[in-house]
Amino acid sequence: MAYSKSRRNLLAGLSSVTGSLLLPRSVLAADLTPRAAEGPFYPTRSMRMKDTDNDLVKVAGLVREAGGEIITLKGQITDRKGIPIAGARIEIWQCDVNGKYLHPGDNRPVPYDRGFQGFGHDITDGAGNYAFRTIKPTKYPGRTPHIHVKVSDQGRELLTTQFYIDGDPDNAKDGLYRRMSKAEAHAVSMNFAQGPEGPETIINVIV
Numbered sequence: 001m002a003y004s005k006s007r008r009n010l011l012a013g014l015s016s017v018t019g020s021l022l023l024p025r026s027v028l029a030a031d032l033t034p035r036a037a038e039g040p041f042y043p044t045r046s047m048r049m050k051d052t053d054n055d056l057v058k059v060a061g062l063v064r065e066a067g068g069e070i071i072t073l074k075g076q077i078t079d080r081k082g083i084p085i086a087g088a089r090i091e092i093w094q095c096d097v098n099g100k101y102l103h104p105g106d107n108r109p110v111p112y113d114r115g116f117q118g119f120g121h122d123i124t125d126g127a128g129n130y131a132f133r134t135i136k137p138t139k140y141p142g143r144t145p146h147i148h149v150k151v152s153d154q155g156r157e158l159l160t161t162q163f164y165i166d167g168d169p170d171n172a173k174d175g176l177y178r179r180m181s182k183a184e185a186h187a188v189s190m191n192f193a194q195g196p197e198g199p200e201t202i203i204n205v206i207v
Helices: 005-015 180-189
Strands: 069-076 087-095 119-123 129-135 146-153 156-165 191-193 198-202
Touching: 087 129, 119 129
Parallel strands: 069 198
Antiparallel strands: 069 129, 087 119, 087 146, 146 156, 191 198
């Protein structure tokens, strides 16, 4: 897909600043990225679209892009010693701009945006960097906007968590968000800045 080239450029830029992204050689357990529930809408292989790459806003074979505000989500995955994990698989899944999940369990009478993959994955480069093109998360009934995240290495699950929008007014009403300490919430909160391809956010993951 067209995003593959931009992803390579993005990861090349990330690699050039790896030193600034790397974490201290040792971290306390409290500094690890906090875990969170997988939730009921993790799409199994049979539920996913054929296109499951790291560009969730462009489905292979379709001309139109997904609705919603397009963002870049990127970062670095390291272990607790600050060593980058190369070749790790990171998956994300989230509801579309209408608040609908790509999952038969979400049977609300809401149309699903077929231009949105709903699920995607990336493989970290040699410096542990990952990148996604997706939409800014939107509301799902009863939850604050969030993105589900799962990290595995060589088939072994390392982490399941959720990313949130920093400062979203609904965070204070969300049961899962409120369980976290301020430090934990900060570790999984997305702050956006203008990047070369639009709004982008960096979340580094420690497992």
